Amino acid sequence: MLYKGDTLYLDWREDGIAELVFDAPGSVNKLDTATVASLGEALDVLEKQKDLQGLLLRSEKAAFIVGADITEFLSLFLVPEEQLSQWLHFANSVFNRLEDLPVPTISAVNGYALGGGCECVLATDYRLATPDLRIGLPETKLGIMPGFGGSVRMPRMLGADSALEIIAAGKDVGAEQALKIGLVDGVVKHEKLIDGAVAILRQAIKGDLDWKAKRQPKLEPLHLSKIEAAMSFTIAKGMVAQTAGKHYPAPITAVKTIEAAARFGREEALDLENKSFVPLAHTNEARALVG
DSSP: OOOEEEEEEEEETTTTTEEEEOOOOOSEEEOHHHHHHHHHHHHHHTTTTTTTTTEEEEEESSSSSSOOOHHHHHHHHSOHHHHHHHHHHHHHHHHHHHHHHHEEEEEEESEETHHHHHHHHSSSSEEOOTTTTEEEEEEGGGOOOSSSSSSHHHHHHHOOHHHHHHHHHEEEHHHHHHHHTSSEEEEGGGGGGGHHEEEEEEHHHHHHHOOHHGGGGGHHHHHHHHHHHHHHHHHHEEEEEHHHTTHHHHHHHHHHHHHTTTSSSSHHHHHHHHHHHHHTTHHHEEEEEEE
């Protein structure tokens, strides 16, 4: 055992391939503050492993990660804005470290990967899923927006249109749709999930798959021409105006943040996400919907 926390552990699966396993007490995994901290501690250990060639993320539960711990939101949203901003910076530094590991990474995703669970798997290079997958970013339904890099990574992976549709509406999608839009790289039966994920890692380690090319778009500005950007964001704003109205700020804030961040790389884009998330967390709408 390389590392054991209360909600996850890290161990070798086979020579060169480590596995990070989410296994919280109780029936489901949630991405709470303790789990984010544990993930950071596991990465401390992982970054020192000279023999590391690849990393597998998986869950011991029937669902990968059902989302953040909403019961924590109320107390988190009551802290001063600067304190919340600092915690989000810390959380994002953890996901950036996962994304920046010098080896290929894959998430074996079963069942639900929602909210923070979705944002976690977006930080890995590959995602292999089971047919019962539900993956998405429901944050705008809670009066907030993604805060762990979801508004940065998803548009750069899927393109603006598909990402805006999910983020602005607070949607989740099933396995077939996720595969179609590029949110996952494959769908396999439950019994083949782990072996399939390891097989993809082996291909990446051998050089048969270009994992660095897979990762690179997430670090760069959004590849959109001025005309494409104008069309995508104008349509998204129009849809939000029709469905959410002007008294519900989360969806339109998410769209405008993605638009503003489009010309920046990961770090600057994450800063913009942070600056948009924090004021939303202190709105009456967020407190009412979370509470």
